[in-house]
Amino acid sequence: KAGVTQTPRYLIKTRGQQVTLSCSPISGHRSVSWYQQTPGQGLQFLFEYFSETQRNKGNFPGRFSGRQFSNSRSEMNVSTLELGDSALYLCASSPAAGPGEQFFGPGTRLTVL
């Protein structure tokens, strides 16, 4: 089985722009979660989707949003980018509806100038 794929792998944007990141989960997985990784804050949970519904959201401003499609693929969007949004954004998928093991993608490295 193919693993979790994320596109693009690298992205450079300027302040004030918006960005959309994409995640394709492992085939058959219906839960997709997003995490932000920065040197200062570490790994932080952004949100989780299951069957196209956002079930859980972390403590991030409304500029961070996401969605999930019927084929379980997910996108996250960040509007009005700030310098502090520079981070590695990781997507993880899971076959289970409840808590358990998550499989991570390689991440998208976002740099905001």
Next chain:
Amino acid sequence: AQSVTQLDSQVPVFEEAPVELRCNYSSSVSVYLFWYVQYPNQGLQLLLKYLSGSTLVKGINGFEAEFNKSQTSFHLRKPSVHISDTAEYFCAVSPNTGFQKLVFGTGTRLLVSP
């Protein structure tokens, strides 16, 4: 709410020596426990997990961890490390009620030298 503490930000060790990476957690509900490894410019790879059952858990690459409920710890061990084990290691917990959400520690960088 849950929290995870990894007291050691960096652990230097010589090749073929044993290593222990410490992890303590806090939670008002029962949790599942995980150790992930991250190599440079890569995502996270699961080393091992504790969901239930035996408190001694064996994972990939010769790693093992022991769940200690009374001490709320889940320390990671390997009897003999290799140069290739040099990486960042993250301990994580997930409440066993509700939805998918991992709470991570700050990570421990394992540096293996010859």
